[in-house]
Each structure stands twice: as C-alpha cells, then as structure tokens.
Amino acid sequence: MQRITYLLIPGLIAIALFIAISSYDSVSQDEASPLITLDYNAFSEGINTVLYDSNGVINYTLRAESQTNFNDDHTELERPFIRLFQDGESRWNIAANSGRISADLTEDELEDRKIELTGNVEVFSLDEYGNRTVMSTEYLEVDPQNETLETDQPVTLVTSNLKQSSIGMFADLKIDEIIFHRDIRGFYEKAPN
Numbered sequence: 001m002q003r004i005t006y007l008l009i010p011g012l013i014a015i016a017l018f019i020a021i022s023s024y025d026s027v028s029q030d031e032a033s034p035l036i037t038l039d040y041n042a043f044s045e046g047i048n049t050v051l052y053d054s055n056g057v058i059n060y061t062l063r064a065e066s067q068t069n070f071n072d073d074h075t076e077l078e079r080p081f082i083r084l085f086q087d088g089e090s091r092w093n094i095a096a097n098s099g100r101i102s103a104d105l106t107e108d109e110l111e112d113r114k115i116e117l118t119g120n121v122e123v124f125s126l127d128e129y130g131n132r133t134v135m136s137t138e139y140l141e142v143d144p145q146n147e148t149l150e151t152d153q154p155v156t157l158v159t160s161n162l163k164q165s166s167i168g169m170f171a172d173l174k175i176d177e178i179i180f181h182r183d184i185r186g187f188y189e190k191a192p193n
Contacts, residue, residue, distance in 0.1 A: 042069040051144070058085045060144040062115075064099070075101040080117065084147055084173060092173050094142060094149075096121040115142045123149065123171075134158045135171075135178075147173040155180075161189045 044067045053059040065079040077099035084092040097119030116139070123135040137155040142148075149171040157164040157178065168181030 039071055041071055043067070057088055060084045062144075077101070077115075080115070082115065082142060082144060084144060086147075086174070092123060092125045092147075094121070094123045094140070096140070113145075115144065116140075117142060131160050135169075137169075149173065152181075163187045 045065065047062070047064050047067045049062045051059050051062070061083045062077075063081045063083075064077040066077070068076045070076070078097075080094075080096055080099035082094040083090050084094070094117065096117035099118070100116045101113060102116070118139050121137050121140040123140070125133045127133070135149075135155060135157045137151050137153050139151055139153045141150045143150075150169070152168045154167055155165065155169045157169075164180065164184070164186040166180035166182060166184040169178060170181075171178040
C-alpha cells in the first residue's frame with residue numbers, strides 16, 4: 001500500500017502542475033493577443049455616386065476604386081474621380097490618388113461637405129473649342145456643391161498658351177476665376193494664327 005502511495009502522490013503532483021501550467025499558458029496567450037475591433041462600418045469597391053442639386057439636375061459625380069466609411073463618420077477614397085457639371089454638361093474633371101470626406105458636420109454643413117484630395121491631384125477641362133486646361137497640385141480641397149477649389153500647396157496651371165505656378169490658389173469654377181496667392185510665376189505664348 002505504501003508503494004502505491006509513493007507512486008500516487010508524485011503522479012497527482014505532476015497532474016496538478018500540468019493543469020496549472022496549461023491554464024497559465026492560455027491566460028497569457030489571451031492577454032498577448034487583444035480582441036481585434038474594426039474602426040470602420042462600411043467598405044465598398046468600384047463606387048459611382050451621382051449627386052443632384054435642388055432642381056434635380058446632376059451637380060457632380062464621384063467615382064472611386066474603393067470607399068471606406070469609418071465609425072467616426074469620415075470617409076476615405078482610393079483613386080477618386082470627380083466630374084462637375086454645369087447646365088447639365090460635364091465641365092471639369094478632378095482625379096487624385098486618395099481623398100477624404102470629413103466628419104462631425106451639422107445638418108446645414110452636410111450639403112457643403114468638402115472633399116480633401118491628396119497625391120497627384122489633377123483638375124482638367126476642355127472648352128467649347130477643344131482647348132485643354134490642366135491644373136495640378138499635391139493637395140486640393142474641393143467644394144463640389146459650390147464648385148470651388150482651394151489649396152495652400154504649390155500649384156501649376158497649364159493651357160495651350162499659358163503656364164502659371166504659385167504657392168496656394170483659390171478657384172471658383174462657376175465663373176472661371178482663379179486667384180493665385182504668392183510666389184506667382186507665369187509664361188505666356190502668343191497663340192499661332
């Protein structure tokens with residue numbers, strides 16, 4: 001009987017140690033790998049959105065390779081492309097590497113929501129005679145509802161006979177007015193007859 005006790009006691013100690021070590025190991029693994037939570041509530045690929053004005057006329061379209069809506073209500077866009085319309089016709093196009101639509105806006109501000117574009121931002125248009133206008137910068141804030149553009153970064157404007165650059169710019173596309181802010185440089189070529 002004593003022999004069984006000598007074998008039983010070390011066996012029980014070994015089992016108790018095994019259980020203790022196993023439970024400690026699983027607790028430390030749970031602490032090391034925290035619960036993964038998502039900070040976004042929607043993800044879309046290949047979006048194409050059409051936005052209308054109060055008269056039911058297309059105001060602008062927004063396309064992107066992907067769109068992620070985050071829990072704080074801001075939206076990030078990959079490869080956004082915005083097309084602004086005037087009098088039912090596509091007039092200005094804007095493309096960029098990425099975009100962001102801000103959050104935390106009041107009900108009145110939702111209609112005036114601005115889109116921040118970054119990375120190889122290009123604004124281009126063709127007039128009725130086929131003349132191309134191209135504006136490029138690395139950052140641009142677009143108000144598509146009011147058709148205004150603004151940046152505090154270096155910007156370049158190129159037309160068939162003009163190349164203009166500056167640091168910072170404001171453009172009102174409804175009236176085709178561009179205001180350059182500082183360090184303005186330009187080159188003008190006389191159009192051929």
